Structure formats: C-alpha cells, structure tokens
Amino acid sequence: MTACYLDHNATTPLGLPAQGAMARAMEVTGNASSVHGFGRESRKIVEDARAKVAELAGIAPANVIFTSGGSEANNAILRGVAADTIITSAVEHASVLDARPDAARAPVDADGVVDVDALSAILSKTDGRALVSVMAANNETGVVQPVAEISKLCKDAGAILHVDAIQWAGKRPLFEITAYADVLTLSAHKFNGPSGVGAILVKDGIAFEPLIKGGGQERRRRAGTENVIGVAGFGAAAEAAVNGVRDFGKLAELRDRIESELAGDAKFYGGNADRLANTTCIGMPGVSAETQVMAFDLAGIAVSAGSACSSGKVEPSHVLIAMGASKQEAAEAVRVSLGTSTTAEEVEKFIKAWRDLRARTRKDAEAAA
Amino acid sequence: MSAETHPLYLDYQATTPVDQRVMDAMTPFFTEAFGNPHSTSHAYGWEARDAVEGARQQIAKMINADPREVVFTSGATESNNMAIKGVARFFEGRKSHMIAPVTEHKCVLESLKYAQKLGYEITWLPVAADGLIDPDDIKAAIRDDTALVSVMHVNNEIGTIQPVAEVGAICRDKGVYFHTDAAQAAGKTAIDVQDMSVDLMSLSAHKMYGPMGIGALYVRRKPRVRLEPLMDGGGQERTMRSGTLPAPLVVGFGKAADIVTNERDTETTRIRDLRDRLLKGLQQRVPDLYVNGSMEHRIAGNLSVGFKGIDSEALMDALKERVAISSGSACTSAAVEPSYVLRALGLSDEDAHASVRLCVGRMTAPDEIEVAIEAISEAVRTLRADGTRASVA
Numbered sequence: 001m002t003a004c005y006l007d008h009n010a011t012t013p014l015g016l017p018a019q020g021a022m023a024r025a026m027e028v029t030g031n032a033s034s035v036h037g038f039g040r041e042s043r044k045i046v047e048d049a050r051a052k053v054a055e056l057a058g059i060a061p062a063n064v065i066f067t068s069g070g071s072e073a074n075n076a077i078l079r080g081v082a083a084d085t086i087i088t089s090a091v092e093h094a095s096v097l098d099a100r101p102d103a104a105r106a107p108v109d110a111d112g113v114v115d116v117d118a119l120s121a122i123l124s125k126t127d128g129r130a131l132v133s134v135m136a137a138n139n140e141t142g143v144v145q146p147v148a149e150i151s152k153l154c155k156d157a158g159a160i161l162h163v164d165a166i167q168w169a170g171k172r173p174l175f176e177i178t179a180y181a182d183v184l185t186l187s188a189h190k191f192n193g194p195s196g197v198g199a200i201l202v203k204d205g206i207a208f209e210p211l212i213k214g215g216g217q218e219r220r221r222r223a224g225t226e227n228v229i230g231v232a233g234f235g236a237a238a239e240a241a242v243n244g245v246r247d248f249g250k251l252a253e254l255r256d257r258i259e260s261e262l263a264g265d266a267k268f269y270g271g272n273a274d275r276l277a278n279t280t281c282i283g284m285p286g287v288s289a290e291t292q293v294m295a296f297d298l299a300g301i302a303v304s305a306g307s308a309c310s311s312g313k314v315e316p317s318h319v320l321i322a323m324g325a326s327k328q329e330a331a332e333a334v335r336v337s338l339g340t341s342t343t344a345e346e347v348e349k350f351i352k353a354w355r356d357l358r359a360r361t362r363k364d365a366e367a368a369a
Numbered sequence: 370m371s372a373e374t375h376p377l378y379l380d381y382q383a384t385t386p387v388d389q390r391v392m393d394a395m396t397p398f399f400t401e402a403f404g405n406p407h408s409t410s411h412a413y414g415w416e417a418r419d420a421v422e423g424a425r426q427q428i429a430k431m432i433n434a435d436p437r438e439v440v441f442t443s444g445a446t447e448s449n450n451m452a453i454k455g456v457a458r459f460f461e462g463r464k465s466h467m468i469a470p471v472t473e474h475k476c477v478l479e480s481l482k483y484a485q486k487l488g489y490e491i492t493w494l495p496v497a498a499d500g501l502i503d504p505d506d507i508k509a510a511i512r513d514d515t516a517l518v519s520v521m522h523v524n525n526e527i528g529t530i531q532p533v534a535e536v537g538a539i540c541r542d543k544g545v546y547f548h549t550d551a552a553q554a555a556g557k558t559a560i561d562v563q564d565m566s567v568d569l570m571s572l573s574a575h576k577m578y579g580p581m582g583i584g585a586l587y588v589r590r591k592p593r594v595r596l597e598p599l600m601d602g603g604g605q606e607r608t609m610r611s612g613t614l615p616a617p618l619v620v621g622f623g624k625a626a627d628i629v630t631n632e633r634d635t636e637t638t639r640i641r642d643l644r645d646r647l648l649k650g651l652q653q654r655v656p657d658l659y660v661n662g663s664m665e666h667r668i669a670g671n672l673s674v675g676f677k678g679i680d681s682e683a684l685m686d687a688l689k690e691r692v693a694i695s696s697g698s699a700c701t702s703a704a705v706e707p708s709y710v711l712r713a714l715g716l717s718d719e720d721a722h723a724s725v726r727l728c729v730g731r732m733t734a735p736d737e738i739e740v741a742i743e744a745i746s747e748a749v750r751t752l753r754a755d756g757t758r759a760s761v762a
Contacts, residue, residue, distance in 0.1 A: 005413060011405035011613065019400065026392065031383040035685065036693035037376060039383070068443030068582065071612030075600040095602030095611055189613065194399065196443065196582045196615025211599060213483070214446045214476020223476055224446035225384065225575060227582025230615070293410035302404075302411030 004301045004346045008339035009139050009167060009279060014233065015192030021049075021236035022194065025229045032226040033217060042228045049235025056238040057184065057201050058175035065218045066231055069198040070166040070187030071095040072211065076200060076222070077133070077162050077183050078103075080208035084128030087159075089114045089135075089145070090322035096133050096164060097318075103133075111273035112143035112323045116150060123157045130159035136168035136177050140306055140319045140335055141270035142279025144172075151180035160206060166190055166198075170241040171248050171276050182206050188230070191244075192340075193237030197230035244340065251338045252277035254347045258336065261351045265358060269320055269333060278338040281320070283329055284354070287361045292334050299353040301346075303334050377692045377737050377744075381670055381730030382525055382553060387621070388578040388731070394624035395580065398617035406616050407605055417616040424623025431626040432551075432570065433561040434587055440606045441614055441622075444584035445552035446476040447599065448571035451586055451610070452548045453480035455596030456517045456569070461487050464516035470494040470502050470531075472710045473521050474550055481519070489516070498715050500529035500662035508539050517546045522554035522570075526697050526710045526726055527662035528671025530558055537566030546594060552576050552584070556629040557637065557668040562587055568594045574618070578731060579625030583618035586610075636731060641669035643729045643738050648672055650742035655749050661711055661724055675716070675724035676749045678756060684725060687748040692741050695726050 005013075014022075025045050030038030032046045047061070054061040067073045070093075078086065078099035086103035088096055091112055097103070104126075106119040114134055123130060132154050137144045147163055154161040163181035165174060170191025177184055183202045189195035200221075202208070214223030258280055259268050267283035284292055289305035296303050306317040316330035325333070336350065378386075398420060406421045408414025422436070429436040442448045457467070457480075467484055469477060471493045481491050492510045494502050507518055518540050522533050533549050540547035548569035551560055556577035562570060570587040574580055588594050588609065602611030652658055657677035676684070681696040688694060697708040707721035716724070727745075729738070 005411075007405075007408060007411065007413070010408045010414070011403065013403045014399050022399065026387065029378060029384065029386040031380075034380060034383045034693070034695055036380065036689060036695070038378060038380070038693050068447065069612045069615075071600055071602040072443065075602065075611075093602065094604070095600070098601035098604075098611070187613075189405075189615075194615065194617070195405075195613050196618050212447050212450045212476075213479035214449070214474065216475070223450075223479070224444045225573075225581055227443070227580075227618075229580060230582045230618075297411050302408075302413050304408055304410045 004349055006336050006338060006342065006346065006350060007302045007304050009190070009335060009337035010304055011189050011195060012192045012339055013341065014194055015237055015240055017236040017240040018193050018233035022229050022233040025232035028228070030228075032228055033215065042226070045228055045232050046226050049231045052235035053186070053199055053238045056169070056174050056242055057178045059178055059201050059203070062219070063202055063204065065200040065202065065221045066226060066234070067198045067200060067222055068196060068227070070164070070185055070190070073185035073187070073198045073200045074164055075099045076211035077185060077208060078131075080211055081131045081160060081162070081183070082129070082207065082209070083131035083160065085126040085130040086133065087119065087122055087126070087130055088133045089119075091138055091319045092133065092135055093139060093164060093166070096135070108322050110324050112138060112141050112270040112319065113273050114145050114150065116146060116153065119150065120153050123153055123159060130157060131162060132159050133162040133164065135164040135166070137171070137276045138270070138319060139167045140317055141281045142167070142276035142337070143270035144274040144276065147177060147180050167276065170237070170244060171278065173245050188234035188237055191237055191241055194230045194233040197227050197234045199234070248340065249277045251340070251342065254338055254342060254344060255280050257347055258351055262354060266354075267329070267333075269323060269325070280336050281333050282336060282354075283333040284358060285332060286365065287357065288331055289334050291361070292357065295357045296334070296350075296353055299349070301350055301353055303336050305334055376688070376690055377741055379727045379729060379733070379741060380693050380695050381728040382528070382576070382726060383695055384575050384581065385578045385730055386732055387580055388625060388628060390628060391579055391621045391624045395617045395621040398620050402616075404616070406614050407603065421614055421616055421619045424619045427623035427630070428572070428585055428626045431555065431560065431630050432587060433563055435590060437607070438587055438590050440586045440588055440609045441619055442584045442586055442610055443582055444575070445550065445571045445573035448573075448584050448586040449474065449476045449550050450480050451599040452569040452571060452596065453477065453517065453519060454483050454599060456546055456548070457484035457487050457489055458597035459595050460516045464514050466490050466492065466512050466515040467517045467519065468492045468494060468507060468510050468515060469519040470496055470521075471713045472496050472500065472524055473519065474525055474552070477519055477521065477550055496713050499666070500524060500527050500714055501666060502531055502536075504532055504535040504539055507536055511539070511543045511545055515543070515545045517548055519548040519550070521550040522560070523551070523558060523668050524662070524710060525553050526708055527673040527714070528553070528668045528728070529662040530554070530666045530668060533567070534565045540568075541566040553668070556633060557670065562589070574622035574625055577625050577629055580618045580621045583615060583622045585622070637669045640729050640731075640733070643733055643735060644670055644672055647727065647729065647738050647741060648674070650738070651746060654742065654746035659720070661714060661716065670729040672727040672729075673724060674727060675720055677720070677723060679723045679749060679752055681722055681725050683752055684748055687752060688744060691744040696724070697726060
C-alpha cells in the first residue's frame with residue numbers, strides 16, 4: 001500500500017468525527033420510517049445529521065434532502081427541475097454534463113474560469129425559464145467559479161441557479177455558495193464523510209421532479225430507506241467542516257511550495273485563477289499521465305490523471321481541453337490534491353519524485369535522439 | 370434506548386440489524402482502506418476495487434448470476450426505479466404496455482406511474498384472497514407491445530411468495546422482459562435467476578442483515594436486457610449507474626450475501642419454527658384472529674395477522690415498550706390509510722386496519738417468542754375490554 005495519499009479530490013479518509021458518529025449509529029437497528037422506538041431512534045439520528053448539514057450551509061434543515069451521493073444529486077436536479085433551457089459550462093463534472101447532453105455549454109477562459117459574458121449572451125437568447133448549472137470549484141484543477149456574478153445574471157434573467165458544491169464543501173465556507181445558489185449539491189466522501197451519501201440543498205419555491213420515487217421519504221423528494229449510518233457520518237463531517245474550513249486554506253502553502261519548486265519545468269493549469277487551496281493540476285511536457293501515475297505509485301505516492309471516475313478512460317480531460325490545452329498536453333497532466341492530513345514531508349517526497357521522473361524521462365529522450 | 374430498555378424487535382421486514390460478521394468485513398474499508406474504487410492510478414483505488422469485485426461475486430453466487438450482471442445501486446428503491454423507468458425510457462415510442470399486480474411496493478407503483486406519463490398503458494393485475502397472482506392472468510394480459518412484466522418475489526407486508534418462475538417462463542416464451550423486486554426475498558427463499566427466467570431483479574442489503582444505503586439491480590446479459598440509466602456521469606458500473614461506489618457498504622452487502630448462501634437453509638428452518646410457535650401461541654390465547662395471505666406460499670419469518678375489532682395503531686402504541694411491530698410497510702407506517710395490499714386481498718377497511726405485521730429474524734431468540742405471545746395477547750385483551758366498555762358507555 002502506498003503511504004503518501006495525494007488524491008483527496010477523488011475521496012478522503014473518513015474523519016474521526018464521522019467514524020465516531022457512524023459507530024454510534026451502528027448500535028441502532030431501525031428503519032427511520034418505522035414508528036416504533038427503534039425507528040424513532042434512527043429518525044433522530046437522521047434529523048440531527050440533517051440539522052448539521054443545514055448549519056454548514058446556512059439553510060433550514062427542511063431544505064436538505066439526502067441522496068446516495070453527488071452524482072445522484074446532480075442527476076436529480078439536472079433532470080428534475082422544470083426548465084425550458086439548461087445551461088452549464090464546459091468544465092462541469094460528468095454527472096452534470098451527461099445528465100443533460102442537450103444543455104448549452106458556456107466556454108471557459110485559459111484558466112478554466114467560466115466566461116461570464118458568453119454565459120450572459122446564451123442566457124439573453126433563451127426563451128422561457130432557464131436552469132444554469134455551474135460548479136463552485138473544479139474537481140480537476142480546483143479553479144473557483146464566479147458564482148456571485150453568475151447568480152446576478154441568473155436573477156436578472158429569472159433563471160434558476162444550481163451550484164455543484166461537491167468539491168467546495170469542507171474546503172471553503174459553504175454559506176458563501178448558499179448566499180447565491182437556488183440549489184446546491186453535496187457529497188459526503190469528499191470532505192471526510194462516508195461514501196454513499198450526499199445531499200440536495202434546495203431553497204423554498206424551487207420544485208423538481210424526484211429522480212427516485214416510492215415510499216415518500218425525504219418529504220417526497222427522494223424515496224428509499226434512509227442510509228442512517230451514512231447520514232450520521234455525513235452530519236458529523238459537516239459539523240467538523242464548520243471549523244475545519246478555517247484551517248483548510250493553509251494547505252495553499254504546501255501546494256504553492258510544489259508549484260514554486262517545479263516552476264519553469266511544469267505547466268500548472270488554472271494557476272492564475274482563484275483555486276481551492278489543496279489542488280494543483282500539473283503538466284509534465286512529453287510524459288504521459290499514465291507513465292507519471294505509475295512512476296509515482298512506485299515511489300509510494302497516490303495521485304490521479306484527471307478525475308477518479310474517468311481515470312479508467314483513455315480520453316484526455318475535457319476540462320483541460322476546454323481551457324485550450326491540446327490533446328497531448330491534456331494527456332500529460334496529473335492532479336495532485338492535498339488533504340488536511342498531508343504533511344510537508346509528503347510534499348517534499350512528491351517534489352523529489354516529480355524531479356526524478358522528469359530527469360529520467362529527459363535522459364531517455366536524449367538517448368533516443 | 371439502552372440495551373436494557375430495548376423492546377423485542379419483530380419488524381425484520383422493515384430492516385434488519387447488521388450481522389456482526391458483516392460489520393467486521395466492512396470496518397477496514399471505512400478506515401485504512403478508504404480508497405475510491407474508481408481510482409485506477411494507485412494502490413488505494415485498486416484495493417477498494419478488488420474488494421468491490423469480490424462482493425460482486427458473492428452477490429452473483431447468491432442468485433446464480435454472472436458477476437457482470439450485478440449493478441450496485443443505493444438500494445432496492447433505486448433499483449426498482451432504475452429497472453422500470455429505464456426500460457420505459459429505452460423502449461419509449463416502440464412499446465407501450467406494462468403489467469404488474471396491484472400489491473407491488475410503492476416504489477414500483479410510482480415508477481409505473483412514470484411509465485404511464487411516457488405513454489405506457491399499465492395492466493394492473495388483481496390478486497386472490499391469499500395474495501397470490503394467477504400466472505394465467507399474465508399470459509392473457511401480455512400483448513405485442515408489452516415491454517415489461519414486474520412481479521415482486523415476496524410481498525413486504527404479508528410475506529407471500531409469488532409464483533415467479535411460472536411468470537418468468539411465460540415472459541421468456543413471449544419475449545417480454547420480466548422484472549422482480551426481490552428485496553424481501555433474498556435470504557428468505559431460494560433465488561435463482563436462471564430457474565426464475567428473470568431479466569431484472571432488485572435487491573437490498575439492509576433487508577438481509579447488510580447495511581442500509583446499498584442494493585443492486587441484476588441485469589441479464591444473455592439475452593441482453595436494454596435500459597436507460599437513471600443516473601449518468603462518471604460511467605461507473607459499465608455506464609449503467611454512475612456515481613462513486615461506497616466500497617465499505619458494497620463489501621458489507623457481499624458478506625451478507627455470502628452468509629445467506631451458506632446458512633439460509635438452516636436459518637429458514639429455525640425461523641419457521643419460531644414463527645409457527647408465535648402463531649400457535651397467539652391462536653391459543655386470542656380469539657377472532659385471522660392470518661392474511663397464504664400460509665403455504667409465505668416466507669418463514671412473516672406473520673401478517675389481524676385481531677378482529679382492534680385498531681392496529683392502538684395495538685402498536687400499547688406494545689411500544691415491549692415489542693416493536695408495524696402495521697404494514699415502514700415507508701407507509703406514518704400513513705393512516707388502511708394498507709392497499711390488504712384491501713387488495715379483499716379485507717374490509719376495518720379488518721385491514723386491525724392487522725399488524727410480525728416478523729421473526731436471525732437474532733430472534735426462542736424465549737422472545739414466549740414474551741411476544743404474552744405481550745401481544747395481553748394488549749389485545751386489554752384493548753378489546755376497553756373497546757367493549759367504551760361501546761357500553
């Protein structure tokens with residue numbers, strides 16, 4: 001097992017608060033919809049967790065709908081909100097883009113920031129009600145989107161704004177997004193909660209057709225027996241994140257250390273934009289991402305080539321292509337995403353491994369020439 | 370509730386406790402082996418992926434399927450939505466008919482209503498007084514434009530086992546997809562997707578001593594079943610169900626399936642004996658008791674039983690400190706309308722409302738049955754005496 005985990009945008013280790021809450025929830029048997037004591041005990045766990053997620057977002061608990069994760073939440077909103085037009089951006093997660101292949105896609109600039117003027121132009125040409133879906137921060141580059149500006153455009157146009165805050169939550173204060181978005185989507189396992197649970201946070205007055213219907217759970221907006229243990233972990237992770245975000249910004253020092261050490265040799269995607277503190281997407285010219293991740297794995301370092309869900313695919317990242325990278329450049333980038341447990345030593349280890357690989361591949365190239 | 374004050378749990382069809390062996394299997398994947406099973410670039414991801422694939426094999430073995438036919442979901446509600454809506458969307462404009470009994474789970478009924486909105490006509494099949502469908506009704510109802518027949522294997526309220534193999538044979542013969550909601554069947558009765566000629570089958574882990582938040586949809590590969598995904602995105606689960614798989618829950622589901630494969634036969638015998646003692650004990654102590662649904666075609670643990678003249682809400686309330694039972698399915702526990710399942714069997718509103726669901730399970734001890742008989746019969750006697758006094762006054 002590799003010892004140095006630098007792939008926190010793929011998933012995070014379960015935090016101690018979540019572990020504790022889940023261990024306590026495991027002691028309880030009961031379907032949260034059952035009226036007997038066992039059921040009421042489970043119901044209390046679910047509602048306590050809902051209040052914690054609500055508090056992280058600065059929204060009422062009744063506006064929090066639990067789902068099986070971020071992909072479900074994004075699909076439910078993109079497919080379920082009644083809108084005449086859907087507008088997203090070119091760098092959204094696949095669960096947004098693939099849920100609505102018919103959507104218009106606003107372009108991004110070379111740093112991966114949504115072109116607000118272009119989005120405005122698309123909005124002005126649409127008839128009827130539009131749903132605009134942009135992510136708060138990108139999973140591959142960490143680039144932060146101008147949600148406040150986009151929100152103003154949406155308000156003026158009478159459009160609904162959905163913000164995929166899956167990579168943002170736990171890394172920056174969530175209420176900064178709640179202030180602008182009509183709907184937010186979250187995933188617990190991206191910020192030290194368990195996998196298998198996520199949420200839709202929806203403001204009053206925004207209706208959507210549920211993706212999963214049946215028993216009428218979650219106020220008829222998401223059917224299915226509540227994942228009590230998972231929800232308990234989500235709540236605890238949310239509670240921890242209220243204070244945790246204050247320290248998260250410090251990771252920028254470690255991230256910037258990588259970038260300053262490798263500057264000149266490497267390309268940093270989105271480097272001029274406001275980014276999440278933990279993320280850097282690094283291009284090593286002439287060396288494929290596959291070669292890089294294998295070399296890093298041998299060196300005991302876990303990073304990824306693009307997003308985890310697409311890391312089995314061979315196509316180059318649609319995010320980097322949208323930022324103007326060539327197919328070859330996009331296929332030479334790896335994502336390094338730090339976590340709160342990441343140490344300076346681990347970062348030095350990565351820097352050394354990167355330099356070693358760079359030197360080795362250069363030598364190989366020279367020998368070949 | 371502390372362990373000392375916990376009442377007896379006789380609601381195993383709402384949910385089951387997680388088996389300790391399942392818990393032990395899951396634990397490492399919550400903590401040290403936390404990788405994303407879809408991360409292909411490092412050992413954290415590979416370890417999680419290998420565990421997920423191992424669990425997939427365990428589940429496939431339980432139902433006699435190919436592991437590649439097992440698609441993980443968040444639970445049976447999602448599986449049922451995925452199967453029915455997915456087939457409806459794939460064949461939209463080409464087929465226009467589906468068939469299901471009226472006693473299906475709410476999420477099947479809701480998914481069929483979605484199909485209706487897409488233009489499908491639904492034939493709702495009646496059930497006999499014993500809760501069972503007549504396979505000949507299905508044969509008669511199938512049309513050239515029928516896309517899907519959906520029949521639940523075991524009913525969630527009355528525990529009756531439908532003749533799914535006969536239905537499957539009819540559907541196979543007619544070239545119509547057959548979906549079965551087996552959430553209440555897994556672990557309680559034999560499941561073999563080949564013998565049953567099933568094309569799509571929904572499963573839930575938390576009904577078989579696994580964790581909540583995880584289930585599966587079996588999707589036949591030969592002949593290949595076509596359906597549109599409910600969720601798109603990262604393309605996990607062979608593009609049939611996008612989203613990061615919760616590796617610990619998947620591992621727990623796999624272990625729960627493994628236990629079922631090895632222990633179901635002996636467990637069923639033990640549970641049937643306990644259930645029969647419960648029924649016999651109640652029959653001896655309580656007059657005017659009736660059992661809902663076939664006793665012959667019923668899972669071992671279930672007892673859906675009515676007490677003439679009793680209000681099931683009042684009975685549950687009277688028992689709340691001693692025995693946890695339910696008046697029907699958990700999802701509708703809070704609803705006051707009488708069960709649509711019991712009404713479909715021909716029960717009056719009053720008799721439906723006087724019925725409760727008792728369910729014995731893996732952790733039920735023999736002495737608990739005696740306690741339950743005593744508590745329930747006493748509560749029924751008290752409620753009946755109160756009712757008589759009230760009517761006299």
